[in-house]
Amino acid sequence: MTNKTRTTFYTGVTSDLAKRVQQHRSRMYPSSFTTRYNCFHLVYFENFHSIEEAIAREKQIKGGSRAKKIALIEAKNPEWRDLYDDEVSLW
Secondary structure, three states: OOOOOOOEEOOOOOOOOHHHHHHHHOOOOOOOOOHOOOOEHHHHHHHHOOOHHHHHHHHHHHHHHHHHHHHHHHHHHOOOOOHHHHOOHHH
């Protein structure tokens, strides 16, 4: 997830992406990273069969450079559309 100006990125793991994005957007947790930095735009996501795979990938992404994160987003979503509106909300 990112903020409106694309200056901050948030990477996380969840078993229910639609629900988790809604939690972020509703600022359910006022002291959370996404609330503090207004990261409410879902611009990239991946699906995994196991939580172990998902956590390993999360760590890999978090350990990467900003340039790698941008390249990852732009490879799947070059317009930086909010994928929640286009894809996830339809689940």
